[in-house]
Amino acid sequence: MSSFLLKPPATTPDLTSYDLLAPQLSGGKDSAVMMAEFMEAAQAHGVTDRVVSYHASLGVLEWPAVVVDGIRYPGVSELAALQSSAFGVPVDRHVEVARTMPGPNGTPVPRSLLTEIAAYGRFPRMGSPYCRKHAKESVISSAWTPLVRNLRRDLGRPVRILKVMGLRSDEGSDRRKRAAFRRVQANGSRVVDEWLPVKEWPTTAVREWHVGAPVPYCWTYDSVPGAADWAGTSRCSCSLCVFASRRDVLLSLSRRPRLAALYAEAEQVRGDSFRADWRITDLIRHAEACGAPDPGVVCADDGPEFNALQQQVRTALKGEPRKRPELALRGVSAPCSGCAVRS
Numbered sequence: 001m002s003s004f005l006l007k008p009p010a011t012t013p014d015l016t017s018y019d020l021l022a023p024q025l026s027g028g029k030d031s032a033v034m035m036a037e038f039m040e041a042a043q044a045h046g047v048t049d050r051v052v053s054y055h056a057s058l059g060v061l062e063w064p065a066v067v068v069d070g071i072r073y074p075g076v077s078e079l080a081a082l083q084s085s086a087f088g089v090p091v092d093r094h095v096e097v098a099r100t101m102p103g104p105n106g107t108p109v110p111r112s113l114l115t116e117i118a119a120y121g122r123f124p125r126m127g128s129p130y131c132r133k134h135a136k137e138s139v140i141s142s143a144w145t146p147l148v149r150n151l152r153r154d155l156g157r158p159v160r161i162l163k164v165m166g167l168r169s170d171e172g173s174d175r176r177k178r179a180a181f182r183r184v185q186a187n188g189s190r191v192v193d194e195w196l197p198v199k200e201w202p203t204t205a206v207r208e209w210h211v212g213a214p215v216p217y218c219w220t221y222d223s224v225p226g227a228a229d230w231a232g233t234s235r236c237s238c239s240l241c242v243f244a245s246r247r248d249v250l251l252s253l254s255r256r257p258r259l260a261a262l263y264a265e266a267e268q269v270r271g272d273s274f275r276a277d278w279r280i281t282d283l284i285r286h287a288e289a290c291g292a293p294d295p296g297v298v299c300a301d302d303g304p305e306f307n308a309l310q311q312q313v314r315t316a317l318k319g320e321p322r323k324r325p326e327l328a329l330r331g332v333s334a335p336c337s338g339c340a341v342r343s
C-alpha cells in the first residue's frame with residue numbers, strides 16, 4: 001500500500017500532492033469565497049492545471065434565473081459556472097453533473113431529489129441527511145470514476161483527489177464540528193481528502209467579500225433581486241431545503257408557490273412532514289391566513305422542466321414507499337403558530 005494512503009492528512013493540504021483538485025461549487029455565496037481562496041492557493045502552488053470544478057445540479061429544485069425590470073439574474077447552476085470561470089478555470093474544466101434515470105425513449109433524464117423523496121417515502125432529517133449524498137456527494141464521486149480508472153492505470157497507484165468545499169462553521173453545529181481538513185475515502189483506486197478553506201469565515205466577512213466581487217451572488221439572498229440588502233433567504237441551493245429556517249421556507253414558498261405545492265403533495269400522500277416539527281402543507285395555510293414575507297419576485301414554474309418534475313414526482317407517489325414514515329407526525333406543530341415568523 002502506498003505511503004500516501006497510510007499517512008493521515010496534514011492540517012493544511014499540500015496541493016502539489018494531488019492528481020485532481022476538485023472544488024465543489026454549489027453556486028451559493030460561500031462557494032464563491034471558497035473558490036477565490038482555493039484558486040489563490042492553487043496558483044501559489046503552481047497547480048491550477050490540475051483543477052476541475054464540479055457542480056451537482058439540483059435541477060428544477062434550485063433557484064432559477066429571474067428577470068426583474070428587464071434585468072436578468074442568473075440561477076444557481078449558472079452562478080456555479082461563473083464562479084469557476086471568474087477565478088481562471090477554463091470553461092471545459094467546469095463539470096455540471098446530476099443524478100439521472102432512463103427517460104421514455106431510454107435516454108437519461110434528470111432524476112430530481114424530490115422524486116427520490118417521494119419514492120423513498122420520508123423527508124431527510126438531521127440524523128439522516130440522505131439528500132446531500134443522493135443529490136450531491138455520490139453524483140460527483142461517480143463523475144470522477146472514468147478519470148480515476150484512466151489515471152489509476154497510468155500512475156500505477158491510487159489517484160489522489162482533493163475535494164474542496166465552501167462549508168463554514170457559522171452554518172450550524174454539524175459544520176462547526178467538521179474538521180477543516182480530513183481524509184474521507186481511501187481504497188485501491190482513489191484517496192480522497194476534503195478541505196474547507198473558508199470554514200472559519202464569519203457570515204459578515206463573506207457578505208463583505210461579495211462587495212465588488214468578480215462574480216454576482218444569487219438573487220435569492222436579497223429581499224428583491226438586485227436590492228443588495230441580504231434580506232432574502234439565508235441559504236441558496238434547494239429552494240425548499242429541509243434544513244432551512246422557518247422564515248426561509250415561508251419566503252421560499254411565496255417565491256415558488258407551485259414547487260411548494262408539489263412538496264405539500266408529497267407530504268400528504270406519504271404522511272411524513274417536510275421537517276420533524278412542521279409541514280409545508282401547514283406553512284402554506286399559515287401564509288394564506290397570516291401572510292408570508294414579501295416574495296420580491298415570484299417564479300412562474302410553468303415550463304416543460306417543471307411539468308416533467310411534477311409528472312416524475314406524481315408517478316413516484318403512486319408506488320409503495322421504500323420506507324414507511326415513522327411517527328414523526330407526533331412532533332408536528334399546529335397549522336398556524338402566529339405571525340412572528342414574518343419578522
Ligand code: SF4
Nearest residue numbers: 131132237238241242
Ligand atoms: S439544499 Fe437542503 S434539502 Fe437540498 S440537498 Fe442540500 S441539505 Fe438537502
